[in-house]
Amino acid sequence: MEKPKVNIDHNNKVISLRGLEKSFEDYAVLRGIDLDLYQGENLVVLGRSGSGKSVLIKLISGLLRPDKGTVEVLGNDVLALNDRQLRELRIRIGFSFQNSALYDSMTVRKNLEFPLVRNRKGITRKEIDAAVETVLDAVGLSQTINQMPAELSGGQRKRIGIARTLILNPEIMLYDEPTAGLDPITCIEINDLINEVQQNYKTSSIIITHDLTCAKMTGDRISMLIEGQFQRTGTFEEVFDTDDARIKPFFDYNFIA
Amino acid sequence: MDTASNIPPPAKKRRNGFIKGLGTFFKDIYKIHLFILRFFKEAFLPPFEFKEVIRQCYEVGVRSFTLISVTGFIVGFIFTKQSRPSLSTFGANSWLPSLVSIAIMRALAPLVTALIASGKVGSSIGAELGSMRVTEQIDAMEVSGTNPFKYLVCTRVLATTLTIPILATYTALIGLLGGYLNVATNEGISYTAFVQAFFQPLVFLDFTAALVKSIVFGFTIGIVGCYQGYYSDKGTEGVGKAANGAVVTAMFLVFIEEVIIVQITGNFR
Numbered sequence: 001m002e003k004p005k006v007n008i009d010h011n012n013k014v015i016s017l018r019g020l021e022k023s024f025e026d027y028a029v030l031r032g033i034d035l036d037l038y039q040g041e042n043l044v045v046l047g048r049s050g051s052g053k054s055v056l057i058k059l060i061s062g063l064l065r066p067d068k069g070t071v072e073v074l075g076n077d078v079l080a081l082n083d084r085q086l087r088e089l090r091i092r093i094g095f096s097f098q099n100s101a102l103y104d105s106m107t108v109r110k111n112l113e114f115p116l117v118r119n120r121k122g123i124t125r126k127e128i129d130a131a132v133e134t135v136l137d138a139v140g141l142s143q144t145i146n147q148m149p150a151e152l153s154g155g156q157r158k159r160i161g162i163a164r165t166l167i168l169n170p171e172i173m174l175y176d177e178p179t180a181g182l183d184p185i186t187c188i189e190i191n192d193l194i195n196e197v198q199q200n201y202k203t204s205s206i207i208i209t210h211d212l213t214c215a216k217m218t219g220d221r222i223s224m225l226i227e228g229q230f231q232r233t234g235t236f237e238e239v240f241d242t243d244d245a246r247i248k249p250f251f252d253y254n255f256i257a
Numbered sequence: 258m259d260t261a262s263n264i265p266p267p268a269k270k271r272r273n274g275f276i277k278g279l280g281t282f283f284k285d286i287y288k289i290h291l292f293i294l295r296f297f298k299e300a301f302l303p304p305f306e307f308k309e310v311i312r313q314c315y316e317v318g319v320r321s322f323t324l325i326s327v328t329g330f331i332v333g334f335i336f337t338k339q340s341r342p343s344l345s346t347f348g349a350n351s352w353l354p355s356l357v358s359i360a361i362m363r364a365l366a367p368l369v370t371a372l373i374a375s376g377k378v379g380s381s382i383g384a385e386l387g388s389m390r391v392t393e394q395i396d397a398m399e400v401s402g403t404n405p406f407k408y409l410v411c412t413r414v415l416a417t418t419l420t421i422p423i424l425a426t427y428t429a430l431i432g433l434l435g436g437y438l439n440v441a442t443n444e445g446i447s448y449t450a451f452v453q454a455f456f457q458p459l460v461f462l463d464f465t466a467a468l469v470k471s472i473v474f475g476f477t478i479g480i481v482g483c484y485q486g487y488y489s490d491k492g493t494e495g496v497g498k499a500a501n502g503a504v505v506t507a508m509f510l511v512f513i514e515e516v517i518i519v520q521i522t523g524n525f526r
Binding site for chain 2: 088248
């Protein structure tokens with residue numbers, strides 16, 4: 001399926017990273033990352049496992065702090081914010097985790113209600129129920145409302161994880177390996193869902209993946225992360241129209257797979 | 258290729274291992290102090306998580322109730338039974354209720370409750386938070402605008418601090434019942450006479466010391482369980498380590514605190 005056309009505002013940067021570096025002990029994961037995400041855009045960050053893709057979005061959401069560089073999100077310097085300001089900013093960012101990170105001890109309904117109840121003081125029961133219904137409809141899983149996360153399939157967990165982030169109407173979505181561990185058909189459903197979220201919720205997104213189908217279906221722009229740096233950025237065709245020995249095998253092996 | 262020259266001699270290897278271990282130990286002490294300071298900083302500042310604290314109090318109470326009931330009864334019963342021969346030697350069987358009351362109120366009730374709660378509640382907190390850390394649920398909470406430390410740690414530590422004294426009081430009462438049943442069976446004493454003799458040797462300091470001890474034990478069990486879980490290593494092994502660490506460390510600290518508090522309260526007698 002082709003990616004639907006969307007309006008991207010190239011004059012409005014929602015995320016801007018400059019000279020980002022991050023090491024764990026002696027291992028340098030990110031070595032000078034520059035990145036801009038524009039309003040309404042889906043940017044896919046492709047790279048091998050362990051290349052620092054997940055670290056990148058954790059730096060954006062303030063879960064990790066960089067060793068060097070600047071992180072600007074929705075006009076805020078993330079590194080200069082205090083705890084309260086960071087929490088307020090995070091409400092505007094949706095983070096979909098690789099393993100969904102649903103709260104095991106809560107039903108789907110409670111999982112979805114949790115961010116809403118915590119962040120919208122004075123919200124009524126009726127408004128909560130309506131918001132839960134809306135996001136469950138958006139991900140097509142209304143029937144699971146009273147189920148526990150352990151009763152859901154991998155694809156359903158991913159969808160509920162996305163629904164939980166959508167309930168706060170985020171302006172930015174960060175997807176960490178949205179199709180990892182799923183069968184090809186569920187992968188396509190998740191890719192479609194990412195595009196629907198972009199269109200219906202007017203979000204700008206960074207999608208971390210090593211799945212080329214996901215990259216092709218969801219990305220307006222693709223950045224290839226190799227050895228802690230972006231080696232190539234552009235459309236899918238632009239990125240892979242190369243003889244670069246570090247990029248070509250990535251495409252070939254994915255194609256064979 | 259390794260040669261004999263670049264393999265460190267065993268003694269040097271041991272010394273390096275010891276220095277590294279010592280470094281990790283002091284680093285952990287520093288980290289746990291920061292953790293405790295953060296608890297005091299965040300627990301008493303709004304917004305307060307009253308509902309979650311109450312829910313956690315209920316969880317702590319329910320989790321330990323059956324075990325504490327059985328253990329408390331057995332402790333009272335067995336302690337009375339074992340003490341009888343010594344007192345009989347001096348013909349002092351009538352002192353049995355007083356002996357039982359002093360032992361239970363001053364030491365056994367808070368200690369037994371704390372040990373049971375360390376195993377039951379501490380391990381459960383360690384495993385629960387450890388599992389939440391491993392599956393990124395704590396990160397998910399953080400990115401959705403909730404302060405996980407306040408929601409998960411402060412509530413659990415407050416719950417154990419508030420609930421363990423209540424459970425210790427309950428243990429004392431159940432222990433009293435166990436002691437009474439043993440005395441009633443053997444000496445045929447009435448319940449009223451037993452209760453009167455039970456409370457007769459106790460002074461205000463005994464109740465205060467038991468209360469302070471239970472509060473300290475409760476805080477220790479909560480903070481150790483939360484610390485182990487909150488900073489658990491990634492992977493399933495990390496969860497196991499967190500649960501195990503919570504029990505072992507809490508039990509060890511409970512005994513140390515028992516010694517310290519007994520020494521301090523001894524000065525006021």
